[in-house]
Amino acid sequence: MTNALLCRGIRKSFGPVHALNGTDLTVRRGTIHGLVGENGAGKSTLMKVVVGELQPDSGYLELNATPGLIRQQLSTIPEFSVLDNIIFGAEPLRRGLVARRAAAERIGQLMEEIGLPLPLGAEAALLPLALQQRMEILRVLYHQAELILMDEPTALLTPNEVEAMSALLRRLVAQGHTIVFITHKLREVEALCDAVTVIRHGVTTHHWPDRSFTIAAMAAAMVGDAGGADAMPPEREGPDLTRADVLLSVGVGGHRIDVRAGEVTGIAGVAGNGQDALVEHVCGLADHAGFGAVTIGGVPVDGWPTKRRRTAGLRLIPADARRWGSAVEATLVDNVATAEVSPAFKGRFGTLRKGAMARHAAETVAAGQVVTAGIQQKAGELSGGNLQRLIAARELNSGGTVVVAHEPTRGVDFKAARAIRGRLRTFADQGGATLLVSSDLDELFEISDRIVVMYRGEVAGEVPRAEFSRARLGKLMGGIGAGETS
Amino acid sequence: MSVDRRATQIMALALLIGLAIAGAIIAAVGGGASLPAAAAAFAEGAYGSGASWGATVATAVPVLLTGISASIAFRAGVFNLGQPGMFVAGAVAAGAAAPMLAGPPVLNVLSTLVVAVTAGALWAALITTLSRLTAVDVLVISLITNYLADGLATLLTTRVFRDPTALGVIETRLVPARLPLLIEQSSFHAGALLAVAVCVLYWWILNHTSPGHRLRLYGHNPDFAAASGTPRRRYEMHITVVAGAVSGLAGGIQVLGVFLRYIDGSIGGSSSAAWTGMILAILAPLGSLLLIPGALFLASLQTGLLGVEREIGVSSRLSLVVQAIVMIAVAWGRGRAMRAQRAGSAGDGAPVPQPQTEGAKS
Numbered sequence: 001m002t003n004a005l006l007c008r009g010i011r012k013s014f015g016p017v018h019a020l021n022g023t024d025l026t027v028r029r030g031t032i033h034g035l036v037g038e039n040g041a042g043k044s045t046l047m048k049v050v051v052g053e054l055q056p057d058s059g060y061l062e063l064n065a066t067p068g069l070i071r072q073q074l075s076t077i078p079e080f081s082v083l084d085n086i087i088f089g090a091e092p093l094r095r096g097l098v099a100r101r102a103a104a105e106r107i108g109q110l111m112e113e114i115g116l117p118l119p120l121g122a123e124a125a126l127l128p129l130a131l132q133q134r135m136e137i138l139r140v141l142y143h144q145a146e147l148i149l150m151d152e153p154t155a156l157l158t159p160n161e162v163e164a165m166s167a168l169l170r171r172l173v174a175q176g177h178t179i180v181f182i183t184h185k186l187r188e189v190e191a192l193c194d195a196v197t198v199i200r201h202g203v204t205t206h207h208w209p210d211r212s213f214t215i216a217a218m219a220a221a222m223v224g225d226a227g228g229a230d231a232m233p234p235e236r237e238g239p240d241l242t243r244a245d246v247l248l249s250v251g252v253g254g255h256r257i258d259v260r261a262g263e264v265t266g267i268a269g270v271a272g273n274g275q276d277a278l279v280e281h282v283c284g285l286a287d288h289a290g291f292g293a294v295t296i297g298g299v300p301v302d303g304w305p306t307k308r309r310r311t312a313g314l315r316l317i318p319a320d321a322r323r324w325g326s327a328v329e330a331t332l333v334d335n336v337a338t339a340e341v342s343p344a345f346k347g348r349f350g351t352l353r354k355g356a357m358a359r360h361a362a363e364t365v366a367a368g369q370v371v372t373a374g375i376q377q378k379a380g381e382l383s384g385g386n387l388q389r390l391i392a393a394r395e396l397n398s399g400g401t402v403v404v405a406h407e408p409t410r411g412v413d414f415k416a417a418r419a420i421r422g423r424l425r426t427f428a429d430q431g432g433a434t435l436l437v438s439s440d441l442d443e444l445f446e447i448s449d450r451i452v453v454m455y456r457g458e459v460a461g462e463v464p465r466a467e468f469s470r471a472r473l474g475k476l477m478g479g480i481g482a483g484e485t486s
Numbered sequence: 487m488s489v490d491r492r493a494t495q496i497m498a499l500a501l502l503i504g505l506a507i508a509g510a511i512i513a514a515v516g517g518g519a520s521l522p523a524a525a526a527a528f529a530e531g532a533y534g535s536g537a538s539w540g541a542t543v544a545t546a547v548p549v550l551l552t553g554i555s556a557s558i559a560f561r562a563g564v565f566n567l568g569q570p571g572m573f574v575a576g577a578v579a580a581g582a583a584a585p586m587l588a589g590p591p592v593l594n595v596l597s598t599l600v601v602a603v604t605a606g607a608l609w610a611a612l613i614t615t616l617s618r619l620t621a622v623d624v625l626v627i628s629l630i631t632n633y634l635a636d637g638l639a640t641l642l643t644t645r646v647f648r649d650p651t652a653l654g655v656i657e658t659r660l661v662p663a664r665l666p667l668l669i670e671q672s673s674f675h676a677g678a679l680l681a682v683a684v685c686v687l688y689w690w691i692l693n694h695t696s697p698g699h700r701l702r703l704y705g706h707n708p709d710f711a712a713a714s715g716t717p718r719r720r721y722e723m724h725i726t727v728v729a730g731a732v733s734g735l736a737g738g739i740q741v742l743g744v745f746l747r748y749i750d751g752s753i754g755g756s757s758s759a760a761w762t763g764m765i766l767a768i769l770a771p772l773g774s775l776l777l778i779p780g781a782l783f784l785a786s787l788q789t790g791l792l793g794v795e796r797e798i799g800v801s802s803r804l805s806l807v808v809q810a811i812v813m814i815a816v817a818w819g820r821g822r823a824m825r826a827q828r829a830g831s832a833g834d835g836a837p838v839p840q841p842q843t844e845g846a847k848s
Contacts, residue, residue: 306717352699
């Protein structure tokens with residue numbers, strides 16, 4: 001058997017979302033195989049299928065090696081010692097007791113073989129992340145994995161630690177292990193991998209069985225544009241933007257992102273490059289280093305609490321509708337009113353004007369074309385798409401001037417996604433400013449006037465609409481050509 | 487906040503089952519006493535006369551107020567179990583302050599209550615601050631501070647505020663004015679009206695005002711509230727202080743209506759009414775007017791079983807066991823009722839979709 005892993009036409013859906021849509025993957029034994037794709041492409045889902053955590057809806061899967069998955073979010077048990085973490089789930093027993101000494105001997109052997117020393121007695125939580133990751137590697141080796149699946153292993157590491165890990169992976173391969181290396185950092189793939197598979201929207205778009213790949217070719221395959229002519233997005237009719245007022249401004253590293261009235265500014269980037277922090281920083285939900293002053297409508301709002309920023313016109317469509325955008329056990333009326341009821345719905349002594357609240361909720365439901373049994377329905381009973389429509393309508397129809405939309409259509413069905421994008425565009429066209437933070441390039445291309453790319457918490461580049469191309473954006477997102485600003 | 491009929495039926499059934507088991511135990515242990523006799527003794531003890539009504543109501547007052555206090559905190563999702571400590575803080579402050587505050591009786595009672603409320607609120611603020619400084623969960627800190635409150639109360643009463651004429655007992659001086667009795671020769675005092683008023687006010691604020699709306703939504707999802715502009719830390723502090731104020735009021739009322747001084751060990755400890763108040767907050771639907779009959783019910787369990795003790799001669803230990811059994815039955819019924827309600831409301835609307843975006847991430 002030369003193949004450690006063979007996947008053919010794997011399909012897996014979660015409700016309306018097709019995470020895997022006929023994915024192919026062939027991993028030869030004794031290689032480091034790069035699995036590359038944008039956020040949401042289906043990489044993690046595929047790995048969960050391989051280790052048997054998820055059942056595929058259909059497709060062929062052939063495993064000729066014991067797989068072991070090292071997750072992006074490390075599954076360390078913080079209070080346990082390193083030793084106990086490693087043997088967890090396969091503790092050697094002697095007369096019903098855990099034979100720690102025997103285990104320690106075996107792990108000691110393993111550590112010697114691969115040249116990776118760890119303090120076995122230390123409390124796992126006290127180890128630096130890089131060492132916790134090594135502990136996880138030891139763990140899967142201890143559990144006798146031959147095919148090691150590593151989900152974004154370098155996301156948490158500094159460049160030096162990445163070097164060390166690369167050397168370790170090479171040693172493992174030399175000893176006959178096989179490694180699947182999931183990443184979106186193309187430079188690392190180029191430096192390390194023997195073969196590469198690119199997936200996009202759950203479909204394998206390209207496969208290089210040897211080292212014939214190039215960064216540019218991978219970037220193109222990753223964003224769905226096999227090189228050559230870039231389909232130019234259609235020109236959009238719009239007001240002259242250069243003279244319009246800056247409604248939102250935020251410093252990011254040395255740069256300043258300005259969002260003008262009438263404009264949709266897109267923020268692109270592979271997830272985890274500072275977009276979440278940017279949104280929290282702008283909305284006053286958390287302080288993050290590396291971000292600069294924020295102004296709303298020209299007024300500096302640094303140090304202002306969220307409520308005051310909202311009063312100044314800021315609105316937020318959060319990435320996680322159920323966590324940050326709604327109370328699923330409360331009615332639609334309460335969800336539209338939010339915890340901070342607008343003064344328009346307050347009577348004397350802080351009494352609620354329930355009639356007015358209900359009318360406003362009904363209007364919001366109508367404006368958002370939310371399909372519901374009634375405004376007294378619980379928000380949690382709405383479908384994901386309908387809940388997102390409700391949140392978008394609430395944030396866009398409450399007199400705000402600036403809206404931050406963070407992954408506004410993630411996990412939302414196609415029709416609702418299109419409606420929400422349309423609303424975000426309309427909000428800007430009517431004089432508002434939209435900051436669209438998204439990892440979906442198609443979405444950004446559709447409604448943005450320009451796209452700012454973030455990489456490692458910094459602005460990697462800014463691309464005006466006339467110059468939109470997947471290749472250009474893909475490179476900036478992969479950290480290539482940083483500093484190239486137009 | 488509608489308790490539908492099915493939920494009520496389940497609760498009633500649970501209560502009957504609990505009482506039946508309790509009755510069976512009393513009949514079995516009570517040395518030949520018949521079940522009807524035990525029931526009659528129970529009813530006599532809880533509601534048989536003005537005096538027994540008075541005892542039941544006086545027992546219910548601190549249970550209701552500390553129950554409201556716990557309910558406010560639980561509503562916001564703040565698991566503050568510091569009610570016994572806040573209750574003691576209010577009582578000690580009232581016992582210490584009342585003799586020192588001059589003035590006509592009405593003014594003296596009112597200003598003493600203000601002191602008690604303030605003390606409860608300050609104690610609550612201390613709990614939150616400690617929890618923040620030590621970065622230990624408020625649940626843990628609040629439980630620990632209950633013992634701290636008992637200890638400090640003894641210390642203060644012994645060293646600072648002790649009535650020099652009291653022999654043997656550690657207690658503060660007699661209060662100059664008390665909450666008036668509403669039924670003569672009983673312990674039915676005016677604090678009962680105050681407690682009911684606080685409960686109605688709480689219900690009204692919760693259901694009809696914007697602060698109540700904020701409390702409900704914050705409790706549903708604090709992240710959503712924060713994103714809408716509720717400042718998380720300040721709000722939780724605010725809620726804890728309000729809860730502390732209500733528990734402090736309970737302490738003040740207990741001193742001014744029942745004991746007429748702070749007697750060491752009478753209010754704190756493991757038999758504190760505040761523990762029963764917490765149970766009330768957990769059993770009764772949060773923030774509803776049902777807290778009032780709930781408090782009366784829990785109080786009558788105590789006074790009724792006192793009656794059974796007197797008439798039939800079962801031990802007070804047994805009556806603790808019986809109380810626990812009835813409470814467990816009610817808790818069981820509440821769980822069933824809530825499940826029934828949830829199932830009912832889910833059946834009304836559209837089927838609950840479970841969008842799975844988790845797996846789509848990569």
